[in-house]
Every structure is written in C-alpha cells, then in structure tokens.
Amino acid sequence: MPTHRRAALVTLAAAVLALGTPGLATPAPAVGATASSDVYVSPTGDDHADGTARHPVRTLDRARDLVRARVAHLRADLTVHLAPGTYRRTGPLVLDARDSGGNGHKVIWQGAGDGTLVSGGRRVTGWQRVPGRAGLWSAPAPRGLRDTRQLYVDGVRAQRARGAVPVTLTQTGTGYTASSDTIAHWKHPADAEFVYTSGEALWNVERNGLGQWTEPRCRVAAAEGTTITMTQPCWDNSNKRVEFPDIPGRTVSMVGPGRLTNGGKPSYVENAYELLDQPGEWYLDRSAHRVYYLPRRGEHLAGADVEAAAAEELVEGRGTADAPVHDIAFRGIEFGYATWLTPSTPEGFSEIQAGYTITGEEGWATQGLCQYVAGGTCPFASWTKMTGNVTFAYGRRIEFADDVFAHLGASGLELGAGSTDSTVNGSVFTDISGNGVEIGGVDGQTPASGVQVTDNHLYGLPREYHGGVAILNGYTEHDTIAHNQIDHVGYSAVSMGWGGWPDKIGDPATPNPSHDNAVRNNLIFDYMQMLDDGGGVYTQGLTGTSMTDGEKVTGNVVHGQWGLGKSVYTDNGCTYETVEGNVLYNASYANVASRHTDYRDALGNNDPTLVKDNWWEEGTADGDNKGLVTTGNTIMTGLSDVPSDVVENAGLEPAYRDLLDRRIGAPSVPEAPSRVGTATAGADALWVTFNPAFVDNGSPVTGYTARAYDATGRQVGEQSVSAAEFERTALVRLGVSAGPVTVTVTAGNAHGESAPSLASAPLAPTAATTLSAAPTAPRLRTAATAATLAWTPPTDTGDARVTGYRVTVSDGRTPIDVTGRDVLVTQPSAKGMFRVIGGLEPGTAYTVTVAAVTAAGVGPAATVTATTRSTAQQGRAVGQPNR
Incomplete structure (x- = not known):
C-alpha cells in the first residue's frame, strides 16, 4: 500500500472512531466565531451540526462553508474528513479563492478510498417486467432526471440501445431521404442519434466520420415520412466545413474532410426504444419518464444498484487570473456517475480531434479559423474542448492523489487554463466517456504550467467518444507526464500540443507558449484499439523554442498498437522534440514518425527533431536529414535486448503498483468488439x-x-x-x-x-485463384546480429486480400510467417511494413525474400541482400544500421 494511502486511512479510521452516533446535531458556531479544527462530514450527518468529529455535517457544500470561515489564519493543514459513503450531487461543489489554503498550508478533502464516492447519479428503483417483451424490464425514472446518456448496473456501464440503420439513406442538405418511413414510425424518432465511426478503410468496413481519428454524433431532429431532418448546428458543422477555394478538398481547418464521408451514411443509430434487443442495452423514454433495460445474464434488478448519471459536474474550481483557487487537495475520493448532455442537444458532437468539437450556429464558418477566413476566431485551431466532470481553471497547487475517476460521461479531470504547479498522482482513471485527464487549453488563455501527472493507471477508455485520449495536454509549460500505466485505450494514449496543421499548406505552425514539457518513463500498451492515425505518444505543433526547451519523450515503453499509427507520432508542425531512450515495438508502420518540413523559413529544412538511443524494430539509418537527427538507436529482437532497468523503470513506480489490483465495479462480461x-x-x-x-x-x-x-x-x-x-x-x-x-x-x-457486435456488411465467399503481386521496395537495415526487413505492400493483390507475408532467409532457417493487424491495415494505403530478423552472424551477407500471402496462396517474392555489421563496427556505433 502506498505510504500516502496508508496515512490517509489511518487518519480516516481515527475520524470514524471519533464520530460516535452520526447525525446528532449541535448548533453551528455563530457567525464570526473562531473555528480552528478540522471539518467532519458524513452521509448521515446534519448540516445544522458544527462539523466536529462527533457531530459531522452532511453535505460537501456545508463543509465548504465551514472551511471558508476558517482558512484566513491557517497554522496547519485543514482537513475535511469524509466518512465512507455516497455524497450525491445535483450540481458541482463550487470552490473559489475563498476556499483555498494559505500560509503554506492546504485544505485537504480526505476520503476513504473505495469507500467514499462523490456521485452525480440517481438510483433507479421499482423495476418491473414489461408485458409482451421477453426479458425487458422498466422502472420510473428518478425524480429530477431530465435526461442522461449513461446507465450503470452494479458499476458496469450499460449500452444505450443501438443497431444498424434500418433504412437506406441518401444525404440531403438538411439530413436524409430514407428508403422507407420506418424511422418515422418509431415512438420518439427525435431521440435517435446517428453515430459516424471512422478508422482506416479496411476490407468491407466503411469509413464514415470526419477523419480516421474521429467519431462524430448528430441527433435526428424530425422524421416525417421518408424525410429525416438532422439537428442544427451539428449537421452544418459536420458537413459545411470551409475549404480553400484554390486547394480542392483541403479544409481551412486543415483537419479532416469538409463533410461526413461515405455519403454521410451513419455507421449505426443509437438511443431508440425499437433498438432494445441485446442484453445490457437500455433506453430512457423522457416523455413517459421511464427507464428500460435488458439485463445481462446473472443480473437481478431487484437487488442491483442501478445508477442513472444526472449531474454534469461534480467539483468545479472557479479560479480567475486575479483570484486563483489554490492549495487544495483531494485524496482518497472516488468521483463517479456524472454525465454530459451537450451531445444530446442540437449542438451534437461534431468532432475535430481528441474530443475537441466545432460548436455554434456558424461554427463551421469561423470557429478557430483565424487568419484564413474573414471573421475567423483566433487563435487558429481554438475549437471547443470537451468539458471535465471535475474541472479547475486558474488553480494553483491543486492536488489529486489516491483518487478514482470512473463511470463518467465527459472527460474525467480537467485542469484547464491557468492551472499551475498542480499534481495528479496515484489515481485510477477508467470507464470514462471521453478523455481521461485534460491539461491546459488551446484558446489563447493563460497556459497550464508545472502540472505533474504521475504514477496513475488509466485504462478502459474512452467508452463513448472514441476519439478521446487517456491524457490530453494542450499549450503548457514545464508539465510532466511520468510513470503512468496506460493500457486498453481506444485511440492515442498521450496527446501533446496543438496547432501544427498549417504546414499542410506550407505555413508555419500556430505560435504558442509551450516549452519544457516531458513525457517520460510511462508504460503504454494495447492502445489505438478502435480508431486510427494516432500513437502511443502523439505530438503536434511547436513544442518549444529550441532543442533545449522543446518536448522530451524519454524512457517510455510503448507496444501493442492495434490501429494504423506509430509508437511515437510527431505530427504536423512538431518542432524541437527529443525522442530518446524509449523501448518501442509492435507498431503498425513506424516506431517514430518524424519528418515534416519546417515552414518557418524558406530553407527547406525539416522540423528539428532528435531520435536518439531508442530500442526499436524500425531500424532506420543514422543521419541528419536537414535537422531530423537519428542516432544510436538499437534494433531489438525482444525485450531481452533491452537493459532490464530501462523496462522496469517504465510505468508505475513500486509504491503505486497496487493500483493495478484496484477493481472498479462488479466484474461482468466484456464490451462487444x-x-x-x-x-x-x-x-x-x-x-x-x-x-x-x-x-x-x-x-x-x-x-x-x-x-x-x-x-x-x-x-x-x-x-x-x-x-x-x-x-x-x-x-x-x-x-x-x-x-x-x-x-x-x-x-x-x-x-x-458479450453482446454481439454490430454486423459486418454482407459478403459471399468466392474462389481465389490469382496470386498477389510481389511487395515492392524491400530494404534490409542491418546491425551485427539482427536486421530489420522493410517493404511496401503490393497494390495488386489478385482476387483476394493480403492476410500475411512469407519471409525466407538465406541461412536456411524455416520460413517466417508474418501475421498481425499491421498486415491488414497497412495494405490499403500502402504503408510500410517491417519485421526484425534475429540470430544473424556479424559481417555476413544475407539474402532475404518477402512474399504476400492471400487465400490464393503465396505470391512472388521481392528479394534484398545486405551484409550485417562486423563486431568492430557495432562496437563503434551501437545500433547504427546500414541500408
């Protein structure tokens, strides 16, 4: 158990022992009376009590007010002791400068770890079987619940009723014309929400969104006969994005297409009573004020804790530049069961990237377009960030430690503009609809500075807005993201920076204040499990003013990518980044993607980048490519090639590894593929x-x-x-x-x-007789005892798809069969493939062939010959491969 958690529980135990009979009230101290002790809170307390250990108050708001009267002359930390239990919220606990610590001391909101829940949920009770619908149950919606997007059964998220669109849709200027009036006959067609899932075009999977990294959503406004009208402004913001008149197909936002792809066809439809057909699905009939649910196997609603997320914020720190909220800590508290209703409004969810959206009636025409359109708002790319269910602006020395952020409907924790010298440590982030942690912003306000996100476990997210990331870092200074474990995430794990897209049209990246940020010693695996074109660590835009103060990505272990992307992705305008000492393997087509032209001058150089002393499979040669420096990297055949201390130092430090055993919610069946x-x-x-x-x-x-x-x-x-x-x-x-x-x-x-996935498109099996063409551009990048074989997938695959490659080596070893997701996702776009061949002899010539495998068989091979380094060469330049 971490030391800080143990101390917190000891303190809590003492507090609980001192509580005596809860709820016995004594008069509150008179206004102006001196109060110097800690404050005690219990779900069974009384807000007329004095907040002592024997007479706790009941609500967080009353505790805040007692603290507010005591912080002026602190001589020690003031602790608000939260007894175990659930503290239900209808709105946020609002904190401002008056609620801050002082004189070098903190106000500490201390919970009991898994036993203290700050909840925005409303319990759903009174379940009854629905006549005529086998397996379906319903209950009255909780009082005061006007809408929600999330329902949980014993801490397990249920799936809003969803299914295939039951009609063929033809896009119009305001929505669609349907092939029949089926949707118009639904009980509440205006509840239905169309979801546009993106991703790399793969086999017969359609790409339906606004870029491979997005999953926009828009609600139906009305369905009358075969005319389906979509809500505004979501529809226009997703279909009328401004394009450069002289650059066909290039939007002024420079991020994704100007309209929904694939004819605007949604991937599926969500939130309709008629779609309730799988265990684990639910629907809220707002008109009838009833909740419907199809239980999973083993769930018994009579005794289950069923929670509808209701409040949109749980804690809000309202600091300002002139009056920051400061010196506040939250320890041992779980934050859960909050929602976010904006996507259910006409605003919808018109995603740009990483949960940022285009909003407003004319958002498509001006938002964030700055110098490129008349009336464009500045700075460039200042789109609308997804809110946090716990959020602070202009917070100084704010601390979150040993907390849990789970069962949340927006982003988990937002440390926004003006956040300074704050920490997020030893906490768990999971089952969150969007981003896990958001730091800073991109809208020109005071940047976040000195924020440290360390030794946290982030996993199993995002659950709803699948373009979200585990840690989102905007324009910031001196931030550190270190020793976290991030696993099982739908898109990128860490996203840094913003505003680099103008390099697509030959303009420099948007100026920003970022510098001296570090991403180090994190363990990242099983990422990009749903969407494409991202990375384990993704960086975009200017990271500093020189290699000295630019971003440092060091000591991370990144592996197990599923979607099309890179281990460390230096995207548009990424300048002055150092990628050093990382262990990078099992990526789709690059361990480090790093070459972009630097348009800050006319010299034609690349964005200054240093890729140094990494262990990787890519094997790119050493050199200085106009400022892109690659040096000292080592081809790895497995983790045994990496010093053990490098691997062991990545991820949670020893005192925090018990976070991996912390269980959130009741175990249940998996989410559907x-x-x-x-x-x-x-x-x-x-x-x-x-x-x-x-x-x-x-x-x-x-x-x-x-x-x-x-x-x-x-x-x-x-x-x-x-x-x-x-x-x-x-x-x-x-x-x-x-x-x-x-x-x-x-x-x-x-x-x-699990419930079954949504169905594939129809397809019939057919005989396959024509072999694939050979791969092209084979390269052998050699070290002394290993080599990276790289090649480009064939464009002509015959009458079947490529499902693997056959590699032969001239030393007579058994042919190597190359399989995996990268085989499938690289082929349609001809992204490069690579594999490491180990067990080679130094200073020896090898001939290697590679051939594509389809249902028709093994096709013709491409051949390459190269000589491994001698032992002397390897000693002089470890990891410097030949081409």
Whole structure:
C-alpha cells in the first residue's frame, strides 16, 4: 500500500472512531466565531451540526462553508474528513479563492478510498417486467432526471440501445431521404442519434466520420415520412466545413474532410426504444419518464444498484487570473456517475480531434479559423474542448492523489487554463466517456504550467467518444507526464500540443507558449484499439523554442498498437522534440514518425527533431536529414535486448503498483468488439477481422466467437478463437458454404459472452485463384546480429486480400510467417511494413525474400541482400544500421 494511502486511512479510521452516533446535531458556531479544527462530514450527518468529529455535517457544500470561515489564519493543514459513503450531487461543489489554503498550508478533502464516492447519479428503483417483451424490464425514472446518456448496473456501464440503420439513406442538405418511413414510425424518432465511426478503410468496413481519428454524433431532429431532418448546428458543422477555394478538398481547418464521408451514411443509430434487443442495452423514454433495460445474464434488478448519471459536474474550481483557487487537495475520493448532455442537444458532437468539437450556429464558418477566413476566431485551431466532470481553471497547487475517476460521461479531470504547479498522482482513471485527464487549453488563455501527472493507471477508455485520449495536454509549460500505466485505450494514449496543421499548406505552425514539457518513463500498451492515425505518444505543433526547451519523450515503453499509427507520432508542425531512450515495438508502420518540413523559413529544412538511443524494430539509418537527427538507436529482437532497468523503470513506480489490483465495479462480461470486416478465404470460408474488446469489465477477455447469418437471419456458420491467437493473427477463418452473409463477433471472459457486435456488411465467399503481386521496395537495415526487413505492400493483390507475408532467409532457417493487424491495415494505403530478423552472424551477407500471402496462396517474392555489421563496427556505433 502506498505510504500516502496508508496515512490517509489511518487518519480516516481515527475520524470514524471519533464520530460516535452520526447525525446528532449541535448548533453551528455563530457567525464570526473562531473555528480552528478540522471539518467532519458524513452521509448521515446534519448540516445544522458544527462539523466536529462527533457531530459531522452532511453535505460537501456545508463543509465548504465551514472551511471558508476558517482558512484566513491557517497554522496547519485543514482537513475535511469524509466518512465512507455516497455524497450525491445535483450540481458541482463550487470552490473559489475563498476556499483555498494559505500560509503554506492546504485544505485537504480526505476520503476513504473505495469507500467514499462523490456521485452525480440517481438510483433507479421499482423495476418491473414489461408485458409482451421477453426479458425487458422498466422502472420510473428518478425524480429530477431530465435526461442522461449513461446507465450503470452494479458499476458496469450499460449500452444505450443501438443497431444498424434500418433504412437506406441518401444525404440531403438538411439530413436524409430514407428508403422507407420506418424511422418515422418509431415512438420518439427525435431521440435517435446517428453515430459516424471512422478508422482506416479496411476490407468491407466503411469509413464514415470526419477523419480516421474521429467519431462524430448528430441527433435526428424530425422524421416525417421518408424525410429525416438532422439537428442544427451539428449537421452544418459536420458537413459545411470551409475549404480553400484554390486547394480542392483541403479544409481551412486543415483537419479532416469538409463533410461526413461515405455519403454521410451513419455507421449505426443509437438511443431508440425499437433498438432494445441485446442484453445490457437500455433506453430512457423522457416523455413517459421511464427507464428500460435488458439485463445481462446473472443480473437481478431487484437487488442491483442501478445508477442513472444526472449531474454534469461534480467539483468545479472557479479560479480567475486575479483570484486563483489554490492549495487544495483531494485524496482518497472516488468521483463517479456524472454525465454530459451537450451531445444530446442540437449542438451534437461534431468532432475535430481528441474530443475537441466545432460548436455554434456558424461554427463551421469561423470557429478557430483565424487568419484564413474573414471573421475567423483566433487563435487558429481554438475549437471547443470537451468539458471535465471535475474541472479547475486558474488553480494553483491543486492536488489529486489516491483518487478514482470512473463511470463518467465527459472527460474525467480537467485542469484547464491557468492551472499551475498542480499534481495528479496515484489515481485510477477508467470507464470514462471521453478523455481521461485534460491539461491546459488551446484558446489563447493563460497556459497550464508545472502540472505533474504521475504514477496513475488509466485504462478502459474512452467508452463513448472514441476519439478521446487517456491524457490530453494542450499549450503548457514545464508539465510532466511520468510513470503512468496506460493500457486498453481506444485511440492515442498521450496527446501533446496543438496547432501544427498549417504546414499542410506550407505555413508555419500556430505560435504558442509551450516549452519544457516531458513525457517520460510511462508504460503504454494495447492502445489505438478502435480508431486510427494516432500513437502511443502523439505530438503536434511547436513544442518549444529550441532543442533545449522543446518536448522530451524519454524512457517510455510503448507496444501493442492495434490501429494504423506509430509508437511515437510527431505530427504536423512538431518542432524541437527529443525522442530518446524509449523501448518501442509492435507498431503498425513506424516506431517514430518524424519528418515534416519546417515552414518557418524558406530553407527547406525539416522540423528539428532528435531520435536518439531508442530500442526499436524500425531500424532506420543514422543521419541528419536537414535537422531530423537519428542516432544510436538499437534494433531489438525482444525485450531481452533491452537493459532490464530501462523496462522496469517504465510505468508505475513500486509504491503505486497496487493500483493495478484496484477493481472498479462488479466484474461482468466484456464490451462487444467493433468494426467487423470480412474478406474471402476461398470458396467455402470468409476471413473475419475486427477491433477487439478493449473494455473487459474486470475480467480478461479469453476468446472471441464469430457467427455468420444469411439474409433470413439464420445462423450458417460459427468459429471461435482464443484471445491470444487473435492478437497474433488478427483473423478468424469462418466456414461458410454460401452467401452473402453478415458476421457478428462476441467477446468472452470468465463471466460469459458479450453482446454481439454490430454486423459486418454482407459478403459471399468466392474462389481465389490469382496470386498477389510481389511487395515492392524491400530494404534490409542491418546491425551485427539482427536486421530489420522493410517493404511496401503490393497494390495488386489478385482476387483476394493480403492476410500475411512469407519471409525466407538465406541461412536456411524455416520460413517466417508474418501475421498481425499491421498486415491488414497497412495494405490499403500502402504503408510500410517491417519485421526484425534475429540470430544473424556479424559481417555476413544475407539474402532475404518477402512474399504476400492471400487465400490464393503465396505470391512472388521481392528479394534484398545486405551484409550485417562486423563486431568492430557495432562496437563503434551501437545500433547504427546500414541500408
């Protein structure tokens, strides 16, 4: 147990022992009376009490008011002791400068860890079976609940009712024309929300959003006959983004397309009573004021704790530049069951990147477009950030330690503009709809400075806005993100910086105040599990004014990427970044992506970047490419090639590793997989791939089952695969005798099987007889005893899809079969592939071939020959590979 947690629990135990019979009130001290002791709070207390250990108050607001009267002359830290229990909120606990510590002392809000919950939820009770609907239950909505986007059963998030769009849609200027009036006959068509899931175009999986990294959402305004009208401004903000008149297809935002892709076709529809058909789904009928739910196996609603998220904020620190809120700590508290209702309004969720959206009636025309359009708001790219359920602005020396942020409907914790010298330490972030932690902003306000996010566990997010990231860092100074473990996330793990997109049109990145930020010694794995074009550490825009004060990405271990991206992604305008001493492996097509032209002058140099002394698989040669310096990196064949202290130093430090054992909510079945794609595996089978379930609900995923259905809905095929095998191959071979068929996939764990995924597009198996062409541009980047084989996927794959590669080495070893998700996602866009070949002899010439594998067989090979370094060469320049 970490020392800070142990001390907190000892303090709490003493407080609880001193409470005596809770709720016995004594008169509050008179106005102006001197109060010097700590404040005690209990869910069974009384707000007319004096807040002593024997006579605690009941609400956080009353405790705040007592603190406010005592902080003027602090001689020691003042602690607000929160007894175990649930503190329900209808709105935020608002703190401002009057609630701050002083004289070098803090105000500490001290909870009991897992026993103290600050909740924005409303309990749903009175469940009854719904006549005529097998398995469906309903209950009256809690009093005061006007709307919600989240429902939880014993701490397990339920899925808003969803399904395939039941009609064919043709996009219009205001929405769609439908092939039938089905949606118009739904009980409440204006509740329905269309979701546009993006990602790399893969097999027969459509790309439907506003860039591979986004998942926008817009609600239906009305459905009358076959006319479907979408809400405004969400619809225009997602379809009328301004484009440069002289650069066809290039939006002035320079981020993604100008309108929803694939003809504006939604990937699926959510939040309709008619879609309630899978265990774990729910729907709120706002007109009837009733909640409907289909229980999962083993759930019994009569005794379950069912919570509807109601409050949108739990704590709000309202500092200003002139009167910051400061010296406040929150320790041992769980924050949960808050929602965020803006996406349910006509504003919708018109995503740009990382949870930032375009908002406002004319947002598409002006927001964040600054110098590029008349009336554009500045600075460039200052779009609307997703709010936090716990948020501070202009907070100094704010501390969160040993806390839990879970079951939340927006971002978890926002330390916004003007946040200074604040810490987030030893905490858990999971089951959050959007970003986990947000630091600073990009709108030109006072940047965050000196924020430290260290030794936290962030996982199983984002749950709803899948373009969100675990840690989002805007324009900041002297920030440190270190020793965190980030795993099982839908998109990028850490996102740093902003405003670099103007380099796409030859302009310099937006000036910003960022400098001296560090991302170090984090353990990041199983990331980009749903969307594409991101990284373990993603950085964008100017990071400083020189290599000295630019961003440092050091000592991180990053592996297990699923989507199309990089381990460390230095994107548009990323300038003065150092990537040093990291361990980077199992990425899609690059460990470090780093070459962008520096448009701050006309010299034609690249953005200054240093890639040094990393252990990686990419094997790029040393050199100085116009300011992009690559030096001293080592090709790794496995973790045994990396010094053990480097690996052991990444992630949670020893005192915090018990966070990995902390369980949030009751164990349950996994979340359903997503983005199911199929391809022919011959005349009698289909290949099936999908995005795995990155939320296991407290019990690891053990396997997946794919099922095929014909046009009548009859099951015509089934095949299971272990989770380990699917991780290795990214494929399931599903026997099918005829077609076309659709395919769904479920994930299983010790608690059962998930709901099925949304179905794939129909496809029939066909014979495959034409082999793929050979890969192109083979390269062998050598060290002394290992080499990286790199190649470009073939563009002509014959009459089937590439499912692997066959590599042969001239030393006579058994051919190497290359499989994995990168095989699938790199081929459509011809992104480079690479694999490390180990066990080579120094100073020896090798010939290596690589051929594409499809259902038709192994195609012709590409060949490359190179000589490994001698031992002497390797000693002089460790890890400097040849081309």
